[in-house]
Amino acid sequence: MVIQSLLLGYIALTQTPEAFDQARAWNWLTKQCDLGPRTPGSPAHIKCRDMILEESRKHCARAELQPFRHQRSKTNKDVEMWNVLAFHNWEKAKVRVVLAAHWDTRPSADQENDSKKAAKPIMGANDGASGVAVLLELMRLNKSLPEDIGVCYAFFDGEDLGPELSEMFLGATYYSGHLKPPKPDYGILLDMIGDKDLKVPVEPNSYQKAQKVTVALYRHAKKVGLEKTFPMEYGPEIFDDHLSMNAAGIPTVDLIDFDYEHWHTLEDTVDKCSAESLGKVGKLLDTWLRVTPVWKPK
């Protein structure tokens, strides 16, 4: 018995932390899509909210809903939305990072040529489910994160309500306008990172508004052998949830592969995504948090 417990203790001491499991992340992507489109106001939207909250409560010390409303210009009716915010080691940490993704999906497939198709909601396997899937798997690993770092997992609602920009990024804007201390040191936003042919170049707004975070993360990508997926070259300029975070003083980089032919169409489905892509993004973030727990932009 003594030998056995000594042996078990030794194994526990020498165990390397568990790595990001792309199969588990993939499972989260398909689970969200199994609910159907997660359009604000739909039953699937509520189910997805509750699924994210339940999982967050399993792994984080604190997880809560941040409710807000928005009056849609199309119908003049209010739609209820919720950010899901989950905190790990938030109060005690020396450095605090927000890892964000939007969980809502677009109510209209406005990139479809056929008007009947364009009126339907998108599945959002890539544009919605992919970023959430990576965050949910990262959350499972957070028990083995260095103690210096605190993480807020921010699942934003209302990113893709639209159709105009004035009715997008609603959850992130609400979050950024209602920050409670302690304030995050920086943020990393994931959007459309499930594409089979994943390439995430530097997003120009991120470089301009959060240069230190952006450069440090892309340098790290090279160090862990992911420079082909995260090349240090400019991609297209994107309006996304990171803009309100940067405006609120949280330097935030947007990791997005906008080169996706199924964007805002009915074809943004599970078969266009891959577990390997989720695995690459997961590896980038998981290793980043472990290797550089006390890094922050100064």
Ligand SMILES: [Zn+2]
């Ligand atoms: Zn979108």
